[in-house]
Each structure stands twice: as C-alpha cells, then as structure tokens.
Amino acid sequence: MQNVSVSVKDLSLSFGAVTVLDTLNLDIKDGEFLVLLGSSGCGKSTLLNCIAGLLDVSDGQIFIKNKNVTWEEPKDRGIGMVFQSYALYPQMSVEKNLSFGLQVAKVPKEEIDKRVSRAAEILQIQPLLKRKPSELSGGQRQRVAIGRALVRDVDVFLFDEPLSNLDAKLRSELRVEIKRLHQSLKNTMIYVTHDQIEALTLADRIAVMKSGVIQQLADPMTIYNAPENLFVAGFIGSPSMNFFRGELQLRDQRAYVHVNGVDFDVSAYPSRAPFVNGQKVVLGLRPEHVRVDETASGAQASHRATVDIEEPMGADNLLWLKLAGQSMSVRIAGQRRYAPGTAVTLSFDMAVASIFDATSENRL
Amino acid sequence: MSDIVAFNSVAEEAAPKAQAQRVLAGPRGAKPRRALSGRNIMIYGTLVVVALYYLLPLYVMVMTSLKGMPEIRLGNIFAPPVEITFEPWVKAWASACTGLNCDGLSRGFWNSVRITVPSTLVSIAIASVNGYALANWRFKGAELFFTILIVGAFIPYQVMIYPIVIVLREMGIYGTLTGLIIVHTIFGMPILTLLFRNYFAGLPEELFKAARVDGAGFWTIYFKIMLPMSLPIFVVAMILQVTGIWNDFLFGVVFTRPEYYPMTVQLNNIVNSVQGVKEYNVNMAATILTGAVPLFVYFVSGRLFVRGIAAGAVKG
Numbered sequence: 001m002q003n004v005s006v007s008v009k010d011l012s013l014s015f016g017a018v019t020v021l022d023t024l025n026l027d028i029k030d031g032e033f034l035v036l037l038g039s040s041g042c043g044k045s046t047l048l049n050c051i052a053g054l055l056d057v058s059d060g061q062i063f064i065k066n067k068n069v070t071w072e073e074p075k076d077r078g079i080g081m082v083f084q085s086y087a088l089y090p091q092m093s094v095e096k097n098l099s100f101g102l103q104v105a106k107v108p109k110e111e112i113d114k115r116v117s118r119a120a121e122i123l124q125i126q127p128l129l130k131r132k133p134s135e136l137s138g139g140q141r142q143r144v145a146i147g148r149a150l151v152r153d154v155d156v157f158l159f160d161e162p163l164s165n166l167d168a169k170l171r172s173e174l175r176v177e178i179k180r181l182h183q184s185l186k187n188t189m190i191y192v193t194h195d196q197i198e199a200l201t202l203a204d205r206i207a208v209m210k211s212g213v214i215q216q217l218a219d220p221m222t223i224y225n226a227p228e229n230l231f232v233a234g235f236i237g238s239p240s241m242n243f244f245r246g247e248l249q250l251r252d253q254r255a256y257v258h259v260n261g262v263d264f265d266v267s268a269y270p271s272r273a274p275f276v277n278g279q280k281v282v283l284g285l286r287p288e289h290v291r292v293d294e295t296a297s298g299a300q301a302s303h304r305a306t307v308d309i310e311e312p313m314g315a316d317n318l319l320w321l322k323l324a325g326q327s328m329s330v331r332i333a334g335q336r337r338y339a340p341g342t343a344v345t346l347s348f349d350m351a352v353a354s355i356f357d358a359t360s361e362n363r364l
Numbered sequence: 365m366s367d368i369v370a371f372n373s374v375a376e377e378a379a380p381k382a383q384a385q386r387v388l389a390g391p392r393g394a395k396p397r398r399a400l401s402g403r404n405i406m407i408y409g410t411l412v413v414v415a416l417y418y419l420l421p422l423y424v425m426v427m428t429s430l431k432g433m434p435e436i437r438l439g440n441i442f443a444p445p446v447e448i449t450f451e452p453w454v455k456a457w458a459s460a461c462t463g464l465n466c467d468g469l470s471r472g473f474w475n476s477v478r479i480t481v482p483s484t485l486v487s488i489a490i491a492s493v494n495g496y497a498l499a500n501w502r503f504k505g506a507e508l509f510f511t512i513l514i515v516g517a518f519i520p521y522q523v524m525i526y527p528i529v530i531v532l533r534e535m536g537i538y539g540t541l542t543g544l545i546i547v548h549t550i551f552g553m554p555i556l557t558l559l560f561r562n563y564f565a566g567l568p569e570e571l572f573k574a575a576r577v578d579g580a581g582f583w584t585i586y587f588k589i590m591l592p593m594s595l596p597i598f599v600v601a602m603i604l605q606v607t608g609i610w611n612d613f614l615f616g617v618v619f620t621r622p623e624y625y626p627m628t629v630q631l632n633n634i635v636n637s638v639q640g641v642k643e644y645n646v647n648m649a650a651t652i653l654t655g656a657v658p659l660f661v662y663f664v665s666g667r668l669f670v671r672g673i674a675a676g677a678v679k680g
Binding site: 074086088100101 | 571574575577578579580588589593
C-alpha cells in the first residue's frame with residue numbers, strides 16, 4: 001500500500017434514480033499517469049469530479065496518499081485540476097490567476113512570487129504574466145490553467161479533457177508537453193479523455209469505461225493488442241477493428257471460425273481456454289494486421305477479396321474490401337495503391353487477432 | 365442586302381467580344397445600394413412616424429410647462445410658447461401645495477431618494493447572493509425554495525397589501541420609511557433572484573469548480589470571482605429597481621404617512637387637488653420632474669442595460 005497514491009473503494013454515485021457510478025474500485029500508483037477513457041456519458045468526468053471533491057459521493061471511500069478524503073473539501077485533498085474550458089478567471093491577469101489559490105491559502109508573498117515564476121518558467125509563459133486571459137490563444141490559456149495546478153504543489157494532477165477545445169495541431173503539441181511535464185515532475189496524474197490517441201500516447205495505464213463501469217484497466221499496449229471484451233476492442237483503434245460473427249469449428253486438428261461460408265484458420269490464436277466446437281464467436285481483426293498481396297498464394301489463411309473503396313491518407317492507405325459478405329477495412333503503406341475493383345489476396349496473422357464469445361462478449 | 369450581311373457579320377464578330385467585355389466589366393466588388401429605395405422609404409418612414417407619435421405627448425408637456433396660464437387658456441396645445449416662463453417649474457418644485465404643505469415636489473423628491481437608494485441597494489445585495497447560491501451551491505431544497513419564490517412573483521400585490529400592513533404594524537414600523545424599504549426589498553426579490561440565478565447559471569460552471577479547487581469559499585468566490593464578471597446584470601437589476609421603486613405609487617401611499625410620501629404620491633396630490641384653478645403648466649412641470657430620474661437612469665446606462673438583458677437572454 002506504500003506506493004498507492006489515489007485509491008477509490010466501492011465508489012457509488014447516483015443522481016436520483018440514475019446510477020452513474022456503481023461500486024467502482026480503482027488504485028492508482030504513486031507517479032502513475034492514468035487515463036480514464038470512454039465516450040461521453042460513461043461517468044469518467046464524474047469519477048474525476050468525485051476524486052476532486054467537487055461532487056459528493058453516494059457511497060464508498062476515496063483515499064489520497066493513504067488519507068481518507070471522502071468528506072474533505074477540494075482544497076484539502078492535495079489536488080490540482082485542469083479543465084476543458086481552461087476556466088481562467090477572466091478579470092484577473094495571468095499572474096493573478098496563478099497566485100489566486102495561494103493568496104486564498106494565505107501563503108507569504110515571497111513564496112507566491114517564487115512559485116509563480118517557477119511555474120511560468122516550466123510552462124514558458126513568463127512573457128504573458130501581465131496579460132488578461134482574453135488576450136491569450138487557446139494553447140496559452142491551457143498552459144496557464146496547468147500552471148495554476150502547478151503552483152499549488154499538489155500530489156495529484158487531475159485533467160478533465162484539457163485538450164478537447166484546441167485545434168489538432170496545438171493538441172498534439174500540448175500532448176507532448178503534458179507528457180514531458182509528467183516525466184519531469186513525476187506526479188500522479190489522472191487524465192480524462194474521449195480521445196484514444198491521447199490515451200494511448202500519454203498513459204501508463206488506461207481505464208476504459210462504459211456506463212460507469214471500468215471495462216479494462218491495463219497498459220496501452222495490452223489494451224490495444226489484447227482487449228478484454230468486445231466493447232474495448234471496438235472502442236480502441238481507428239479505423240476500428242473488423243468484426244466477423246461466426247461459429248467455431250474443429251476439424252483435422254485445426255480450429256476454424258466459419259463466417260458466411262468463409263473459413264478463417266485460427267489455430268495459431270493463443271486462446272486462454274480450449275476451443276469448443278460449435279461455439280458462437282466474434283473474430284476481431286485490426287485493419288493494420290491484415291496483409292494484402294496481388295497474387296494468390298497457397299497459404300492456408302488467405303482469402304480473395306475485391307477492393308471497394310480506397311482512402312489514401314498520406315502515410316497510410318486505407319482499403320475497404322468485401323469479405324465473407326461484409327465490409328472490412330485494411331490499412332497498408334501509403335505508397336501501395338489499389339484502384340477500386342482490383343482483386344487482392346488477404347492473409348491474417350491470427351497470433352495478434354482477438355476472439356470473443358458472442359454472448360458474454362469476453363475474450364477467449 | 366450586303367449591308368445586312370455586313371451588319372450581321374459585324375454583329376457576329378462583336379457578340380463574343382461584347383461578351384468578353386461584359387465578363388471583364390461586369391459586376392465587381394460591393395453591390396451598390398441606393399439610399400432612396402422603396403425599402404428604405406418604408407423603414408425610415410415608419411420609424412419617423414412612430415417616433416413622432418411617442419414624442420408628441422412629451423412635446424406638449426414641455427411646451428405647456430413653459431407657458432403662462434393666460435396663454436394656456438387660448439387652448440392651442442401644440443403651439444410653442446410666445447413668452448417662455450420657468451415660473452411653473454419653480455412653483456412645481458418649491459411651492460405647489462398638497463394639503464397643508466406648500467413646499468412643492470422637493471419634499472417628495474427627497475423622500476423618494478431616501479426610499480429608492482436603500483431599497484435598491486439592499487434588494488440587489490440580497491438577490492445577487494440568493495441567485496449565486498441557487499445557481500452554484502445546489503443545497504438541499506434549493507429547487508423548492510426557488511419555486512416558492514417564483515410563485516410569489518405571480519400573486520397580485522393587492523392580495524398582499526392588507527396582511528403586510530398588519531405585519532408592519534405588529535413590527536412597529538408601519539408608516540415609516542424603514543417599513544416601505546422592507547416592502548420594496550421583498551417585492552423585488554423574486555424577479556431579481558431569477559435574474560441573478562439565470563445569469564450566474566450561465567457563467568461557466570468550471571470557473572466555479574476551479575475556484576473551489578483553489579480553496580476559495582462561498583464569499584471569496586462571490587466577491588472575487590462572480591462579482592467582477594457580473595457588472596452588466598447588476599446594472600440591469602439597478603435600472604429595474606430604481607425605475608420600479610421610483611415609479612411606485614401603491615406601496616408609497618399605503619405604507620407611509622403623508623410626511624414620507626414619495627414623489628409620485630405627491631405629484632398625484634398636486635395634480636388632483638380640487639381647489640382653485642387647474643394649473644396645467646405646473647402639473648406638466650411636476651410630471652416631467654417626477655419622470656426625470658428614471659429617464660436619466662435610462663440615458664446613462666441604457667447601453668449597459670441592453671447588453672445585460674442580451675447576456676441574460678442568451679445564457680439564461
């Protein structure tokens with residue numbers, strides 16, 4: 001328990017009859033960068049607000065640094081928070097924005113100046129200190145907002161979709177900066193986002209959430225390569241994983257997923273439990289895990305398909321093909337071009353595929 | 365015949381050229397707008413007529429107030445004064461008689477000031493804190509409290525007058541300025557609370573959350589974060605209250621004694637006094653004097669008023 005920074009135990013929250021979070025448990029290690037990922041309304045921001053103390057919980061406990069803070073005010077929890085809309089006080093200069101919390105806490109003047117200038121240096125906003133928030137660009141505003149958390153010398157940083165209001169270029173710049181900040185400060189950070197790129201790039205661990213329940217809590221590569229259930233598999237990855245609903249068939253010492261008259265040889269799949277003949281399953285294949293060849297090779301796991309639509313994206317080229325009566329996407333290198341109508345051969349690496357039970361939707 | 369052929373060929377040659385020219389010399393840049401189009405005449409004509417219609421009574425009042433009584437008796441109310449006199453204004457302000465008092469409207473003016481200023485300040489101070497608490501600190505029973513407050517706004521004043529008279533009497537402040545100030549403050553509460561609640565609810569919630577994370581409490585957030593952002597809505601509330609309370613007649617006449625009568629009540633007493641000659645010029649001057657304060661407030665803060673109303677409308 002020594003290295004646990006934030007611990008959420010059996011947390012429940014309901015607004016009237018609506019249950020947003022249901023007996024949720026989560027332990028975040030000291031210095032860890034944890035991302036709460038999910039689509040809107042999944043309860044990820046609600047969970048963050050509970051940790052911050054901005055929402056009263058219905059049941060359960062929250063510990064920060066092994067101290068029970070369930071009933072504590074936000075200011076006494078040792079947290080700093082960065083909001084999506086920056087939430088800078090519009091009438092105050094950047095300097096005042098940074099020092100407001102310290103002034104409220106009656107920190108001595110010299111100490112305030114010291115901390116403000118240190119934060120300004122880290123975030124490179126010294127030239128902006130005298131300006132009003134309305135005179136700053138979006139990226140500068142968010143930097144100031146991060147600085148406001150920084151000056152308070154907190155144990156835990158909470159980010160509530162901090163990059164969602166920025167344009168794509170600024171977003172990727174600030175993303176790198178947040179990662180750099182985490183590497184140098186080594187604080188615990190909890191980061192809420194609906195953007196899987198942010199989640200995959202920033203996180204030490206990702207908690208994928210859906211309707212108030214954590215679906216999978218793991219490092220980004222595990223989430224990407226071995227999604228625990230159908231929801232996580234479909235949520236992570238863009239374009240999303242191709243799913244084929246079919247039936248498991250065991251013959252001649254080999255395993256096949258039979259989909260609409262097409263057999264996928266899944267003998268190489270590292271299954272957790274032995275396959276059962278006749279089991280209804282969903283086979284998941286990532287677009288980047290499919291090989292495309294012009295000529296038909298004699299390989300077992302190869303199929304013929306016709307290019308339907310081509311979407312060149314520069315570095316990559318995305319092909320939409322028809323296979324086993326349904327549309328699937330394949331990602332290939334950008335310089336390999338196929339005109340619509342071209343017949344190609346597809347082969348699959350079943351070692352990196354995912355197979356889920358069709359009813360429980362859990363990974364096999 | 366040959367002429368025609370020649371003409372045709374010229375025409376044929378000219379046609380593409382003309383077309384090319386038209387492309388080059390065609391419409392370019394801003395579309396010209398005629399100042400005297402039918403549309404403009406309609407719009408400005410209507411505006412002028414409506415403006416005149418509303419300004420005419422004011423014109424008649426000002427003109428009449430500047431005439432002497434002999435000139436008024438000629439009956440030509442639209443004619444400008446032949447001989448301008450400020451006598452009626454002086455009389456209206458300083459020496460017109462209401463009952464036994466013959467010190468004009470000046471007494472009522474100062475009474476009105478003593479009623480309006482504290483009522484406005486107190487009601488705005490309380491209502492803004494109410495609105496802030498209702499919008500940002502969702503305490504238990506907040507919705508019920510707000511509903512009751514709003515329902516209060518729909519009950520006709522007349523129903524409540526007698527009970528309030530009794531309450532004030534029991535409190536021992538019936539007939540005093542304090543009593544009237546309390547009544548004005550209470551009656552301003554529903555609409556002002558609604559106004560402030562909607563405005564504060566329209567401010568980004570994350571600002572409030574950020575301030576809480578920064579450790580600011582109820583009053584620190586109110587004074588340091590919310591107040592500086594809310595100037596427009598305070599101006600709106602001030603205008604509503606100043607004009608409303610200044611123009612109030614009913615409460616003034618019911619809840620005060622004659623020596624505390626506000627300007628409106630005194631104006632009524634001057635205009636409706638039945639003894640002697642009807643001094644139209646004095647009446648007109650007195651009416652303009654009474655209406656001057658709200659008018660002045662509108663002129664000074666009208667721009668802020670519109671901005672505040674718009675802000676409330678968009679964000680409410």
